[in-house]
Amino acid sequence: MSNEINTEVMETFESMPILEEMKTSYLNYAMSVIVSRALPDVRDGLKPSQRRILVAMNDLSLGPRSKHRKCAKIAGDTSGNYHPHGESVVYPTLVRMGQHWSMRSMLVDPQGNFGSIDGDPPAAMRYTEARMTSVAMEMLQDLKQDTVDFIPNYDETRNEPVVLPSKFPNLLINGSTGIAVGMATNMAPHNLNEICDAAFMIMDNPDCSIAELMDVLPGPDFPTGGLICGRKGIYDAFTTGKGHVKLRCKHTIEETKSGKQRIVVTEIPYTVVKTNIVSKIADCVHEGILTEVSDVRDESDRKGLRIVVELKRDANADVVINKLFRYTQLSTTFAINNVALVNSRPETLNIKQLIIAYLDHRKEVIRRRTRFLLNKSQARAHILEGLILAVSDIDEIIELIKASPDAPTAKVNLMQKPLRLIETATLKNLLPEDFLNTMVQKDQFLTGPQADAILTMQLQKLTGLETEKLAKEFAALMDEIKGYQAILADEKLVLNMIKDDLQELKDKYGDSRRTEISDAFEDLDEEDLIADEETVVIISHQGYIKRMPIDTYRKQGRGGRGILGSDSKDDDFVEHLFVASTHDYLMIFTSDGKCYWLKVYKVPGMSRQSKGRSIANLLELGDEKIMSIKNVRTFDDRQLVFATRKGIIKKTTLSAYGNVRSNGIKAINLDDDDDLISVKITGGNDDILLATANGMSIRFNESDVRSVGRVSRGVKGITLRKGDEVVGMVKLEDGDTVLTVCENGYGKRTELEEYRTQSRGGKGIINIKVTERNGKVVGVLAVTDDDDVMMMTRNGIVIRTGLDQMRTIGRNTAGVRMIKVGESDVVSSIARLIKDDSEEDTDETVETAETETSETE
Structure with a gap:
């Protein structure tokens, strides 16, 4: 008879209401989607997937001057290092950041088939290549200077930034779209020059009204241009964070050699697929809605978009345009819903709050960068103090090191030896007066880092010229330290730095407005469709x-x-x-x-x-x-x-x-x-x-x-x-x-x-x-x-x-x-x-x- 081993598994059961469990689990899932996937952060305007793509490209050194790399490599690194949802999810996000008809300022410089405004899908990621644009580099600038917090990635093998420093106001310029659980966001893009001017106005006059902001920021500016009909929807969105903007195409009316007229569409509303417009016009002609149209064709090329609608003789072009607005997507409504994450909580923000959130983020980034640079300068100045003291009494320092049996003992002996700076004419001219008085009048003792620096100092530092260089470097560092301390003590200096950054962005990336805004607009009624x-x-x-x-x-x-x-x-x-x-x-x-x-x-x-x-x-x-x-x-x-x-x-x-x-x-x-x-x-x-x-x-x-x-x-x-x-x-x-x-x-x-x-x-x-x-x-x-x-x-x-x-x-x-x-x-x-x-x-x-x-x- 064989011996049987009975293993008892100790299980613990906890009774709880199923409704409570479902509620808790669903809320956890909902918050995960809201915070970690669907909504952008108000500070850099990026969703986690977008941010991780840029970080992965930065790890690969894919700047605007580097060679393009396979998108499969970028998507793989993003998925393997930061985003645990698969490269097939990452690639569409990467593609959208490289589509000029989707982004007002592209973050990805594409090479290959990245789709088209006709709704064509991009090529497989193994065939396309990409690198970051200069705008994306502006968002990553100062990332390694302790400007933002880092957290462990999904498998805790490396750290990733919680948010990017984002010198470029990405959320305001490119907008964002996303559908979370129980909420969604649909933020309109704007013109960089106008956003910068609005930021200037808020910094100069924090109490300015939305109406005053609209003098310099009249409304959204879409990548595909078009025409915004009326300002009420813009004002509603700017004041409440929600509004409906009526968008229409831009068109001209041309006359053919035969005396007929044609309607030429050169710009279409944002997010509209061009082929859908052409096919819908053709359907309306076949259904007898557009009886005045004899032909429609797409003549778009690399020079620009061009949809031609040929009219029959004696047709009224204005009536046909109104019918096109009624029955096709040449006239659409863009529903603005400014929902973004503020301190990891979704909030609906008006345009002034969005700009203020960007400015607050930049203030924090500049302060953290300044503190980082201040600490770095102070650490270097501390080392230079020890080097200067050692060089002024170098003979005794050398004898002390030679007499020490090993490096640790030499370090201890250095730290115990009193030193005093020997004032010379050169040092007196180069070093700050308060530093000289302290070092000359009282004995100084080296710290551990200073002693380490002396032990590793090269013999060439003993020359008189190198001594002078040390003094100059120390004096320059002291000036930098004073500058950093002044920035941390005065918010006006921080605001001036933000203004300088925004002015630099305007000069480098600013362009003219693409979307026109019409003051008056009335909804089309039946009469507009009648000649x-x-x-x-x-x-x-x-x-x-x-x-x-x-x-x-x-x-x-x-x-x-x-x-x-x-x-x-x-x-x-x-x-x-x-x-x-x-x-x-x-x-x-x-x-x-x-x-x-x-x-x-x-x-x-x-x-x-x-x-x-x-x-x-x-x-x-x-x-x-x-x-x-x-x-x-x-x-x-x-x-x-x-x-x-x-x-x-x-x-x-x-x-x-x-x-x-x-x-x-x-x-x-x-x-x-x-x-x-x-x-x-x-x-x-x-x-x-x-x-x-x-x-x-x-x-x-x-x-x-x-x-x-x-x-x-x-x-x-x-x-x-x-x-x-x-x-x-x-x-x-x-x-x-x-x-x-x-x-x-x-x-x-x-x-x-x-x-x-x-x-x-x-x-x-x-x-x-x-x-x-x-x-x-x-x-x-x-x-x-x-x-x-x-x-x-x-x-x-x-x-x-x-x-x-x-x-x-x-x-x-x-x-x-x-x-x-x-x-x-x-x-x-x-x-x-x-x-x-x-x-x-x-x-x-x-x-x-x-x-x-x-x-x-």
Whole structure:
């Protein structure tokens, strides 16, 4: 039977709540990620991985003048010596520090494929090489002069710095990004010259405000340039540490030899991948969003970035740019979140606190360096004191050493021998007076280090010339010591040294700002994506609305049959036709005296034969009927003059209608048996002409009508005879003639002089003979010889004809035929096209009997 050995393992179990254990373990993990991996230190702006890469490169002596070394070697040394998370994690960090589109001032000088702004990955680390830039060397400067603390590395085989001395303000210049547990950082880069100027301001005036800092530091400066839209996001980030900055590309508009336009993008927003922009533009073209674009291509080369967007003929480049901003990454938002480690604790800092943290770090570095140099100088001066004493009595020193049996005994004998400096003319001139007095008047004893130095002293030091050198070196050291002591005693001297360092950085590495800042910025709305162009708007009697290009109608001779302007069905017919800009407001006045608003670009664009879309689908209308329409661009101090069918006239400032509401507002207070027929925009002192269906008219100056409030009734404009009603209102101007059109297609032009000015409220004078041939008056217009006129019939027939062929005749006449109408058809509306001499023939506006196009800005 074999012997069995029973080994009892003593185990200890501790009971504890699982929630408490999970909480403790998770917090430990979270703090490890926050402190040791994801967030930068506010002092040098580096994460541990970045700092360790630079330290490893410094160990390899990979300065800006050395040869490039394989990145595999750098990543391996970093991982093996300092960073225990694998070289595959180190290499991406190394690559980013060598990408000019990622870093405002690169810390790594790359050689080989380090990726591209197109999002291409870098080559494998065995193929690429790197070394440090001059900027990185500035961060490592004075590392060996006890300027920062060192701690053991992960396996305690060597020490690594907790932070770099960082003469270069890396965090402020290059920014940082990182995602920790429960928090993240996204710090924007800035311009070195501006950061230095801001630091100067804070050192000179510690109480300066953020607004004052922004005079010299206006905002971030991104490596890829671009345009910052607006300053509010910058101010928020600078004051609170959090803010959203709107970034846009820089672009120019070029014209090709064929007359087309192209948009050329030369700078894109920070962190945006160029190929994503090109592919997104192509997708928008295929999806019908960018119908104006004919081609997009990437023409970037070593000279710079260049994305070309070719436009179709007659495309509006500004509208395309706005669409590109809306649908692509040519416009992005950079969310600033200034979270950094302060004394190993994450804090959100504003721009002034970040600069102060850098300055405090530099103060500490300079003080520690000064103390290190002071201790070193004092130690050397102490040795020199002993050497000088020994040389002055060298014969006895030599005899004493010769008589000693060994070196330790010689050292003891030296330390026990009293020495006194023999003053000479040379020493008196070179050595400080207080030192001479002490050494000459009293015996001195050597210390252990001094005795060691004498024992190791070379025989050549015994010459008179070497003695003089020792004295000069001692005197220089004493001056240095006094300088170091002064620096440690006076903070102003420390600040002056920081200023000198920053000025040196400006001179060596400063460059001009790359990112422009625009003062004004408004978010893109739907209107920015619509071309500002003239269109014809048609509204039928039953409330169907549509818009069409102005060139839909070709010019015809007087008396022609015209073309079909709308596909009328059943008892529907065209009631309103006018020309308006796509960015205008349509002010729609209804039968119950309300006013609604509708942007012209929201009116559906349709063909000439289409019926249109019900306006009830576009507005929140009730049972009321549309009676008059105005289109305006801005609501200013001009006047709105209202005319009703019962002869009431009212005048109100246009600005009273500027409060746009989706459910409309009360525009005029109407009598129960009255309705609105026309609205005009006037300048406040224009002549007004009212025309009635039975051929009467009255002319008076609008100054006779007092301006009243928005919901007022108004006053009497004309006294109507029994069975008559007002059918039109005209605003008269010098050079105009009055065109009157009757329902059977007859009309006439009459000079303004034929219409004498009367007092408001009279019965008026004859305007045109109303006969069975003519029919009743449909409307009146103020026209000139250069105008064209459009006439619409109830069945939807439209004719456009020039008035240069139509001579003027008297008031009390019947007129001539202007349009042939069918037996069951009558003229329902007329409109005037006013040509602008400074534009081409296609640039026209329309004035109708029921509607009028106002002046647009």
